Amino acid sequence: xxxxxxxxxxWETQYRVRGRWLAVAAQELRVARTSPIFRRLFLLSLLPFxxxxxxxxxxxxxxxxxxALLREVVRRVQYTNIDARFFxxxxxxxxxxxxxxCLLVGGGSICNDYRNNLLEVYFAxxxxxxxxxxGKLAAVCYMPLLLTIGGSLVLYMLHLITxxxxxRAFLSENLWVAGMCIAYSFFVVVxxxxxxxxxxxxxxxxxxxxxxxxxxxxxxAAGANMVxxxxxxxxxxxxxxxxxxxxMSDLMFGGFTRIDVTWQxxxxxxxxxxxxxxxxxxxxxxxxxxxx
Amino acid sequence: xxxxxxxxxxxxxxxxxxxxxxxxxxxxxNKVDFTIxxxxxxxxxxxxxxxxxxxxxxTGQARPSQGTAQVLGESTWCNYNLxxxxxxxxxxxxxxxxxxxxxxxxxLTRCAGLPANAARKATLESLDRVGMTAxxxxxISRYSRGMRQRVKLAQSFAHGPxxxxxxxxxxxxxxxxxSAVFELIRALGKEGKTVIVSSHVLYEIENVTRTIVLINKxxxxxxxxxxxxxxxxxxxxxxxxxxxxxPRKLASALVNSPHVVNVEFEEDGAGVTIHTRNANTFYDExxxxxxxxxxxxxxxxxxxxxxxxxxxxxVR
Numbered sequence: 212x213x214x215x216x217x218x219x220x221x222w223e224t225q226y227r228v229r230g231r232w233l234a235v236a237a238q239e240l241r242v243a244r245t246s247p248i249f250r251r252l253f254l255l256s257l258l259p260f261x262x263x264x265x266x267x268x269x270x271x272x273x274x275x276x277x278x279a280l281l282r283e284v285v286r287r288v289q290y291t292n293i294d295a296r297f298f299x300x301x302x303x304x305x306x307x308x309x310x311x312x313c314l315l316v317g318g319g320s321i322c323n324d325y326r327n328n329l330l331e332v333y334f335a336x337x338x339x340x341x342x343x344x345x346g347k348l349a350a351v352c353y354m355p356l357l358l359t360i361g362g363s364l365v366l367y368m369l370h371l372i373t374x375x376x377x378x379r380a381f382l383s384e385n386l387w388v389a390g391m392c393i394a395y396s397f398f399v400v401v402x403x404x405x406x407x408x409x410x411x412x413x414x415x416x417x418x419x420x421x422x423x424x425x426x427x428x429x430x431x432a433a434g435a436n437m438v439x440x441x442x443x444x445x446x447x448x449x450x451x452x453x454x455x456x457x458x459m460s461d462l463m464f465g466g467f468t469r470i471d472v473t474w475q476x477x478x479x480x481x482x483x484x485x486x487x488x489x490x491x492x493x494x495x496x497x498x499x500x501x502x503x
Numbered sequence: 504x505x506x507x508x509x510x511x512x513x514x515x516x517x518x519x520x521x522x523x524x525x526x527x528x529x530x531x532x533n534k535v536d537f538t539i540x541x542x543x544x545x546x547x548x549x550x551x552x553x554x555x556x557x558x559x560x561x562t563g564q565a566r567p568s569q570g571t572a573q574v575l576g577e578s579t580w581c582n583y584n585l586x587x588x589x590x591x592x593x594x595x596x597x598x599x600x601x602x603x604x605x606x607x608x609x610x611l612t613r614c615a616g617l618p619a620n621a622a623r624k625a626t627l628e629s630l631d632r633v634g635m636t637a638x639x640x641x642x643i644s645r646y647s648r649g650m651r652q653r654v655k656l657a658q659s660f661a662h663g664p665x666x667x668x669x670x671x672x673x674x675x676x677x678x679x680x681x682s683a684v685f686e687l688i689r690a691l692g693k694e695g696k697t698v699i700v701s702s703h704v705l706y707e708i709e710n711v712t713r714t715i716v717l718i719n720k721x722x723x724x725x726x727x728x729x730x731x732x733x734x735x736x737x738x739x740x741x742x743x744x745x746x747x748x749x750p751r752k753l754a755s756a757l758v759n760s761p762h763v764v765n766v767e768f769e770e771d772g773a774g775v776t777i778h779t780r781n782a783n784t785f786y787d788e789x790x791x792x793x794x795x796x797x798x799x800x801x802x803x804x805x806x807x808x809x810x811x812x813x814x815x816x817x818v819r
Binding site for chain 2: 231234235237238241242245323327328329331332333334335336337338339
């Protein structure tokens with residue numbers, strides 16, 4: 212029998228204790244980036260930003276232009292005032308892309324790992340279930356948040372530079388808008404990402420996860436409308452996910468609202484939905500029993 | 504003189520104490536007890552014996568329903584510090600097909616906690632050791648099964664673990680690849696790593712180690728050096744085949760020995776197989792007898808002196 216060296220050798224470098232979720236997130240994003248659909252969608256998702264940027268630049272330039280005729284034209288055209296409504300419109304334009312990105316990245320986030328037996332190798336590394344979960348969530352939220360927060364804040368900053376009335380005046384009037392853009396982005400993106408991840412954890416493929424998400428949103432909307440009709444109370448439509456997202460934008464940025472539900476009620480509903488989704492994902496990850 | 508080892512604790516690499524694991528009504532492991540030291544150990548058993556369950560418990564992916572499982576003196580369940588010192592090459596395929604071999608190993612090494620530069624270096628080194636440097640930039644979907652297996656092996660030891668669990672590591676490898684992996688496992692053992700190789704193919708285990716843990720139906724049947732294990736099997740006669748010019752004469756000379764159970768002639772008539780219950784005494788007697796040139800002995804070997812025989816006896 213051979214006599215082996217009895218000393219253990221350790222790797223000479225330092226092990227990182229924190230931030231391992233970043234490796235999971237970066238890996239997930241790398242997988243998503245290789246998809247040609249992702250790249251095309253990314254280019255397409257720049258469209259709302261470019262449109263709003265164009266409107267903003269034209270508005271700012273023309274408002275400062277001495278030509279009274281052009282100034283009058285811009286003043287009369289709708290949506291050319293750079294205020295809370297401008298940013299609300301931008302965010303509303305990006306919401307469809309948020310959902311598509313969530314489905315594209317998050318639809319396969321958990322189920323593909325299941326299908327490819329990758330959870331086995333992930334969890335044989337010193338990665339906790341929570342690190343894995345946060346890594347995946349970060350990957351799913353990355354693009355939508357970049358689009359919503361990144362886009363709106365870049366527009367905001369650009370307007371500060373080119374604002375005809377002066378940055379100071381714009382800031383004093385619209386400082387809250389920047390905060391609302393961030394808050395609303397998180398409000399739209401995080402629950403959507405969690406919902407998609409939960410569906411991914413419960414399904415076998417990206418396609419099935421997407422079908423489940425779409426079916427849930429459709430059934431939810433139909434159900435909420437039915438309840439509203441039966442109860443003869445329009446406020447019940449806020450049980451519909453999409454309706455709540457729209458209503459929240461009205462509440463946050465100001466606008467005409469057809470239902471009388473407070474933002475706290477909607478926030479509680481979304482927090483509940485998020486908690487259920489987190490629970491589902493963690494339960495699925497924890498229940499992985501590779502030997503069975 | 505002060506004891507230089509004061510404060511050091513001697514631990515077994517792996518220690519299972521009365522470990523049971525069940526999934527619903529299915530008992531995967533049943534009161535398993537064994538300890539494994541440094542070096543290479545073969546985990547041997549037919550499919551469904553419980554080898555993968557042992558590996559899963561050791562790598563913290565399954566919790567023992569009963570008993571205590573320790574690796575390097577620490578409990579395995581939810582012990583993320585311990586997982587840094589462990590490497591696993593699972594039996595099943597685990598890849599994203601569009602990922603390259605390099606990326607696969609690199610990301611998993613990052614997940615193991617190595618910083619980017621160290622992970623890059625470790626990835627290149629490990630891929631080099633499994634002979635995948637030339638193809639590491641290709642997507643895994645273009646790899647042969649053997650290449651996939653080698654990449655999987657590379658990720659298991661890239662982060663420099665002390666204990667390596669290789670679940671059926673030779674699956675899908677061609678003879679050249681097998682030979683390379685045998686060599687790699689032996690080298691890892693010599694470096695001081697504890698390597699646990701599971702397989703149901705006895706030849707594979709024999710090629711890398713003589714130390715085995717034999718498992719069947721969730722129980723440990725035998726544990727130790729294959730020769731020692733074989734010597735413990737008193738219920739089964741030990742066979743020795745002698746090929747010689749005078750097999751009948753040899754048979755008549757041996758049949759009267761009290762240690763010989765029976766004698767069988769080989770089909771070609773050029774040899775005789777002797778079954779004995781006391782192999783050591785028999786060898787002493789046979790050596791004296793076979794030294795006589797009248798028997799014209801060509802060779803003597805024991806078909807029982809390998810893992811196949813041990814396995815068959817114990818699993819039977």
